[in-house]
Amino acid sequence: MSGGAVASLPEGLLDGGVWFRMEEPGSASGARRAAERLAAELAVPERRIADLSIVVAELAGNLVKHAEHGRLFMRAVRTDDQAGVELVAVDTGPGMRDVAQALGDGHSTVGTLGIGLGAIMRQASWSDLHSVPDRGTVLAVQVWPGPPPTPAWAAGLVRPLTGEPVSGDGCAVREAAGRRQVMVCDGLGHGPLAARAAQEAARGFAAAPAAPPSVVVEALHRALGHTRGAAVAVAELDPAAGVVRYAGLGNVVGAVLAGGGARRGMVSLPGIAGHQRRQIREYEYALGPADVVVMHTDGVVDRWDPSDYPGLLTRSPQVIAATVLRDGGTRRDDAGVLVARL
Structure with a gap:
C-alpha cells in the first residue's frame, strides 16, 4: 500500500x-x-x-x-x-x-x-x-509493527442494536496506581444519545481518581449528569489479596466464573449513574488464579453454560468475551461483554 x-x-x-x-x-x-x-x-x-x-x-x-x-x-x-x-x-x-x-x-x-x-x-x-x-x-x-506486548488481562466487546450504527454500551480497562480496574456501562436507550453517555462514562473512568470501585462509580455519577445517564459497574482485580472488588448502579451483570464453571454473581444496586443514586456500596468476592470475571449489559442473557464450552475459560479475554456475545447477545438491544482474569 x-x-x-x-x-x-x-x-x-x-x-x-x-x-x-x-x-x-x-x-x-x-x-x-x-x-x-x-x-x-x-x-x-x-x-x-x-x-x-x-x-x-x-x-x-x-x-x-x-x-x-x-x-x-x-x-x-x-x-x-x-x-x-x-x-x-x-x-x-x-x-x-x-x-x-x-x-x-x-x-x-x-x-x-x-x-x-x-x-x-x-x-x-x-x-x-x-x-x-x-x-x-x-x-x-x-x-503489531514490532514485538507484541504482553497479552491483555482484560478485554471487552460491544455490538449495537441491529440497524443502529453506534452502540450505547461500553467497556473500558485501566491500570491506575497499581489498581487493575474495568468498567462496563449501558447508556439509557440506544442510538447516538446512548452512545454519547457511554463515551462520557469511558472518559470519566479514565479520568477518575485511582481509588476503590465505589469511589470511581461516584465519580462516574457526577460525570454523567449532563447525559441521559447509564447503568455502570466497576470491578477491581487484586491478585495479591485474591479478591475482586465490585460496585455498580443499575442492571449491569457481574459474575465470577470458577475454573470448573461454577458461577458467583456480584451485586449491583438500583440506580442510574448521572441521575438516580440512592446508594453506592462496594462488595468483595474471592478470586482464584483460574477464576474469570465476566461483566455484561442487559443486552446479553445468561443462557450460555460454561460447561458447554470445554476449555473456554482458559482462553484469552477477547475470545471468551466474543463467545459470550455470540451466544448470549440479543439483536433487540445493544450488547456488551467484558472479561478479566488474574
Whole structure:
C-alpha cells in the first residue's frame, strides 16, 4: 500500500471498533480495505500492512465461504509506544473437532487448499482460538509493527442494536496506581444519545481518581449528569489479596466464573449513574488464579453454560468475551461483554 494520504475512517473504527457482516464475497474485500486504511492511520509500516492484508483476506474469506452468520470485528489496539490492529472472527458454523490439525497447512474439511489458518498464524503477532463442534469458532488476532506486548488481562466487546450504527454500551480497562480496574456501562436507550453517555462514562473512568470501585462509580455519577445517564459497574482485580472488588448502579451483570464453571454473581444496586443514586456500596468476592470475571449489559442473557464450552475459560479475554456475545447477545438491544482474569 502506498504511503500517501488515506481517507478518514468512520467514527469509532480507531478505538471503539466496528463489525463487518461476512456474507457476500464483496464484504471480504471491503473489510480488507478498511483494515489497510486503519493501519495506515495508525502509522503501521507498509510491510506489516501487507501482512495485515493477508490476515484479513484469509479471515474474511473463510467466514464468507464456510461460516454461518460470520462476523468480523476490527479495532485499533495501543500501548505506550506502538499501535496495532486487532481482529476477532466469530461464526456459528460446524466448528473444529481437532484444532491442532486444522491449524496445519494443507488441512481442509471442505476440499479447499486449507492454507488459511496457517497463513493467519504466521502473519499475526498474536492469536488465540476456541472452537466447539456444532457451535462455531472464535479466532482473535493482533498485528503489531514490532514485538507484541504482553497479552491483555482484560478485554471487552460491544455490538449495537441491529440497524443502529453506534452502540450505547461500553467497556473500558485501566491500570491506575497499581489498581487493575474495568468498567462496563449501558447508556439509557440506544442510538447516538446512548452512545454519547457511554463515551462520557469511558472518559470519566479514565479520568477518575485511582481509588476503590465505589469511589470511581461516584465519580462516574457526577460525570454523567449532563447525559441521559447509564447503568455502570466497576470491578477491581487484586491478585495479591485474591479478591475482586465490585460496585455498580443499575442492571449491569457481574459474575465470577470458577475454573470448573461454577458461577458467583456480584451485586449491583438500583440506580442510574448521572441521575438516580440512592446508594453506592462496594462488595468483595474471592478470586482464584483460574477464576474469570465476566461483566455484561442487559443486552446479553445468561443462557450460555460454561460447561458447554470445554476449555473456554482458559482462553484469552477477547475470545471468551466474543463467545459470550455470540451466544448470549440479543439483536433487540445493544450488547456488551467484558472479561478479566488474574
